[in-house]
Amino acid sequence: MSIIDGYELDELRDKAALADKLKAENERLRAVSTALTSKLRVIHEDEQFRTVWQIAHIHLGPYDGPTYTQELADLERALEQGAAANAKG
Numbered sequence: 001m002s003i004i005d006g007y008e009l010d011e012l013r014d015k016a017a018l019a020d021k022l023k024a025e026n027e028r029l030r031a032v033s034t035a036l037t038s039k040l041r042v043i044h045e046d047e048q049f050r051t052v053w054q055i056a057h058i059h060l061g062p063y064d065g066p067t068y069t070q071e072l073a074d075l076e077r078a079l080e081q082g083a084a085a086n087a088k089g
Contacts, residue, residue: 030082037076 007015043049056063 030079033075034079037072037079040072 053063
């Protein structure tokens with residue numbers, strides 16, 4: 001057993017393996033989050049989707065239920081910040 005700066009090599013290998021797993025999971029979550037936010041933006045800009053809300057407004061009145069626009073904006077901002085941090089290294 002070799003020791004480097006107080007860590008045994010096996011412990012360093014375990015930490016490196018964990019770091020690799022966390023990096024892979026981060027990349028996976030970033031990919032699916034980016035896909036989700038992109039798809040939601042496409043849907044929001046789709047004329048048929050907007051028409052559904054216009055018809056609902058005419059027949060039922062204005063929608064006053066919960067929305068997710070703030071959470072979507074927060075996620076997009078976090079993805080942008082993460083991408084910028086990754087670009088810096």
